[in-house]
Amino acid sequence: MIAPEFDYDAVCRDMPEARVMRGEAYAAKGWVDLVEVSPSGVLAHVTGERGIAYVVEVSARNASDARCTCPDFADGGLRCKHVVATVFTVLDTDDAGLEAAAGRLSRLADLLEMEGRDDGPDLVDRARRDPALLRELEGEEVG
Numbered sequence: 001m002i003a004p005e006f007d008y009d010a011v012c013r014d015m016p017e018a019r020v021m022r023g024e025a026y027a028a029k030g031w032v033d034l035v036e037v038s039p040s041g042v043l044a045h046v047t048g049e050r051g052i053a054y055v056v057e058v059s060a061r062n063a064s065d066a067r068c069t070c071p072d073f074a075d076g077g078l079r080c081k082h083v084v085a086t087v088f089t090v091l092d093t094d095d096a097g098l099e100a101a102a103g104r105l106s107r108l109a110d111l112l113e114m115e116g117r118d119d120g121p122d123l124v125d126r127a128r129r130d131p132a133l134l135r136e137l138e139g140e141e142v143g
């Protein structure tokens with residue numbers, strides 16, 4: 001897999017410095033959970049200060065092509081700290097970590113198939129955008 005090449009400066013451009021710093025702090029705390037990584041972009045679940053996980057999608061081709069489910073993003077349509085945290089985390093993750101993230105959902109799909117669940121593909125698709133469901137499904141792997 002080729003890692004997505006994010007332009008961090010472009011992501012942070014026009015953003016208040018405080019917001020960039022908060023995003024970097026989220027990344028440092030490990031609050032970014034990479035769900036899907038490909039050369040074209042990334043999908044992550046980012047936990048905020050109230051413990052709510054938001055779904056963040058950033059395209060590697062265009063830094064302004066980013067989405068987040070948090071209220072900040074919904075209100076202003078602006079790149080939020082969760083987008084910063086996600087891009088920062090991808091740039092800070094080694095190849096092995098990115099490979100692991102890239103294969104994460106297909107491993108989950110395989111697992112569900114082995115368990116004989118015929119709703120597996122549908123569950124995986126929902127779990128992409130449902131942090132609690134993803135944790136629950138992957139938790140079954142451990143137990």
Ligand SMILES: [Zn+2]
Binds near residue numbers: 068
């Ligand atoms: Zn956000």
